[in-house]
Amino acid sequence: MSRIDDFEAFIAVVEHGSLTAAARRLNRSLQSISRSLATLEESVGVELVHRTTRHSTPSETGAAFFHRIKPAVDEINEAKLEAANRRSEPSGILRLTAPVLFGPDFLVPIVADYMRMYPRVEVDLQLSDAFVDLGAEGLDLAIRIGNLPDSGLRAKRLGALRRVVFGAPSYFRRHGQPTHPFDLAQHNCIVRTVDERPGEWMFQIEGKPRTVKVAGIFRSNLMTPIYAAAIHGLGLGYSPLWQIRQLVDDGRVELTLTEFEPAPVPIHAVWPEGRSSSAKVRAFLDMLGSRLELKNL
Numbered sequence: 430m431s432r433i434d435d436f437e438a439f440i441a442v443v444e445h446g447s448l449t450a451a452a453r454r455l456n457r458s459l460q461s462i463s464r465s466l467a468t469l470e471e472s473v474g475v476e477l478v479h480r481t482t483r484h485s486t487p488s489e490t491g492a493a494f495f496h497r498i499k500p501a502v503d504e505i506n507e508a509k510l511e512a513a514n515r516r517s518e519p520s521g522i523l524r525l526t527a528p529v530l531f532g533p534d535f536l537v538p539i540v541a542d543y544m545r546m547y548p549r550v551e552v553d554l555q556l557s558d559a560f561v562d563l564g565a566e567g568l569d570l571a572i573r574i575g576n577l578p579d580s581g582l583r584a585k586r587l588g589a590l591r592r593v594v595f596g597a598p599s600y601f602r603r604h605g606q607p608t609h610p611f612d613l614a615q616h617n618c619i620v621r622t623v624d625e626r627p628g629e630w631m632f633q634i635e636g637k638p639r640t641v642k643v644a645g646i647f648r649s650n651l652m653t654p655i656y657a658a659a660i661h662g663l664g665l666g667y668s669p670l671w672q673i674r675q676l677v678d679d680g681r682v683e684l685t686l687t688e689f690e691p692a693p694v695p696i697h698a699v700w701p702e703g704r705s706s707s708a709k710v711r712a713f714l715d716m717l718g719s720r721l722e723l724k725n726l
Contacts, residue, residue, distance in 0.1 A: 435472075436502050438465035442478055443487050443495045503702055519709035520549035526563075527572040529556045530652070530672055536572060539720050543713055550709050563701050569710050570700045574669075582699040585714060587721050589693030591670040592631065595682040599662040607665075610634060610641045610689050617664030618643035623650045630667045631691040638691060643667075656682075669694065 441451035442462065452462045470477050477491035487495055527536045532554060540552050555561075555568070563571055563582065577584055594607075600617075607613055610632040620628045620643065627648075629640045645664045649655050656673060659666040660681050666673075676682045698717055700710060 433502065433505060435465040435469040436498055438462045439469050439477060439491075440495065440499055440502060442466060442485050443491065447483065447485050448480070507702070517708045518549060519547040519712045521709055522551045522553055523570070523709045523713060524553045524555070524566075524568045525570050525572075525713075526555045526557055526561055526566075526568050528558050528574055531572060531574065532556045535671070535721065539716060542720070543716050546716075547709070547712060563699070569707070570698055570713065572696065573699055574696045575694055577695075577697060577699065580699075582701060584697045584699045585718065587696050587698055587717060589695050591693050592667065592691055593670045593673075593684050594630070594665055594667050594686045595659060595673055595677070595684050596665040597660055597662045597682055598680070600659075600664065601683065601685070603662070606685050610639070610686060613641055613643050613665070616643075617645035617647070619645055619655045619658050619664045619666045620648040621650065621652065621655060621667075622648050632686070632689040633691050634689060 437455060438451060438457070438461075441454045442448055445451050445454055448459055448462045448466070452459045455462070466478060473494070475490050476488050477494055478485050478487055525536070525540075533556075536554070540554065544550060544552060555566075560573060560578070560580075561568065561571070563569075572587075574590060594613075604616060607616055610630070613630070618628075618630070626640070628643055630643055632639055632641055647658050647663045649658070652668060652672060655666050655668070656676065658664065660676065665685070666682075670677075670684075673682060677684060698714060700714075
């Protein structure tokens with residue numbers, strides 16, 4: 430057995446609570462796990478695991494040792510898998526999740542090219558605006574918009590997305606253009622009622638992030654009716670620019686207060702530890718990085 434096998438045995442014992450469970454997890458014999466643990470403890474000169482007939486728990490030193498070596502062992506195993514898979518052709522089912530509106534317009538065209546390039550891959554795309562548990566759902570990769578929670582997932586930043594105020598030309602002809610976020614108090618603003626803080630829009634004012642309270646005669650829980658209401662001149666909307674880019678390009682709405690836009694919202698690809706060593710995931714990450722163009726969104 431190699432030293433890495435001893436480390437893996439120790440990690441499995443700590444994570445699964447017994448030598449028997451660790452042996453089952455690593456597909457090794459109980460005697461082999463016991464020898465690895467004894468060898469490791471002899472090497473470091475201290476007891477790492479308190480053993481009973483039914484349970485095994487790390488000692489105080491063992492717990493600290495576990496937290497130091499686990500990331501290193503994970504990195505080694507991922508490097509080994511990556512090296513082993515470097516020449517393998519992507520195959521199998523690639524399971525992805527992305528926000529409901531973002532997926533069809535931005536992700537599906539890349540998926541189509543990816544599948545043409547790698548015909549042995551099938552893709553299962555699930556659209557959801559929730560931050561789903563990738564491990565529990567068996568997903569390989571997710572596209573996430575917004576600041577990332579501390580989840581232990583690997584992440585690759587793909588860009589950042591603008592948030593803008595917009596309205597129909599007919600609205601601006603009747604009510605004029607606001608020149609400052611504080612002017613919104615005199616305008617009908619279309620509020621999304623399910624936002625975390627409905628009726629509060631974020632801006633950058635005098636170099637600092639500021640929220641401005643807004644209100645109006647029309648509100649909705651979904652963005653689709655908000656866009657329709659803005660097109661028909663019912664008020665001003667507030668949205669990620671990528672969601673209304675076509676409306677802007679078609680001249681159906683115009684942007685306003687662009688000099689006060691808040692900091693762009695980051696967008697990342699995230700995946701569980703170890704998944705990037707899979708040929709199908711690695712190839713898709715490479716294509717995302719080269720194909721997803723988010724500079725002006």
